[in-house]
Amino acid sequence: MDAAGCVFEFVVFSPAPGAPVDETLHRQALAGMGCFLAASRENRQAAQTGHYLPEVYDPQADSDWQVHKASATALSPAQRRNLTLSEDYANDLLALYAPFSNPPYGTRFKDGEAQSRATFQEWLDVLGLQDRDNVVVLDWVNGYTFNWIGTTESPLPEWEPWSEYFEDGLEWWGIWCLTVWNPERNTLSVLVASATD
Known part of the structure; x- marks a missing residue:
């Protein structure tokens, strides 16, 4: 996904x-994502191998990832x-394939759309995101939209994420932050994305 230009982290x-x-527990998984993102800024390879969770979680350690406000x-x-x-x-804010396959700088799947769709399905499988009644998905950025106030020269965000x-x-482009509980697999996944050009 990284090599193709996808901007989702999970x-x-x-x-x-x-x-x-x-x-x-979903919120604790969000905290784990914050640890992953912080570790990725330092050493992406180490973070991807799973060496990013602290032995004891300290919510003050990364003051930028304030899950208690989510x-x-x-x-x-x-x-x-x-x-x-x-x-x-349905082409609305919860259509995941469109932002997966079309981030701000586009994607570069070697075999084009067919590979994009196949990779998307593989990713959903890894996440445990299936169309089943017992799968629980929580949206942690629901309703956040771009809404600037102020002047053109000095715009200010109306709210703080x-x-x-x-x-x-x-x-x-938009933002994503979902947690996905799949009880059949006993997996709790977090996916996030936020990108611009």
């Missing part, structure tokens, strides 16, 4: 057996299904 966790999978919105079955489609999807990570995407 991590996949396996919760401890018997752990209650509630919003608190608010979750559970997606409906129709919204979850739309996320999994690579064609004939819970992480500076999302500021670039709010310029025009």
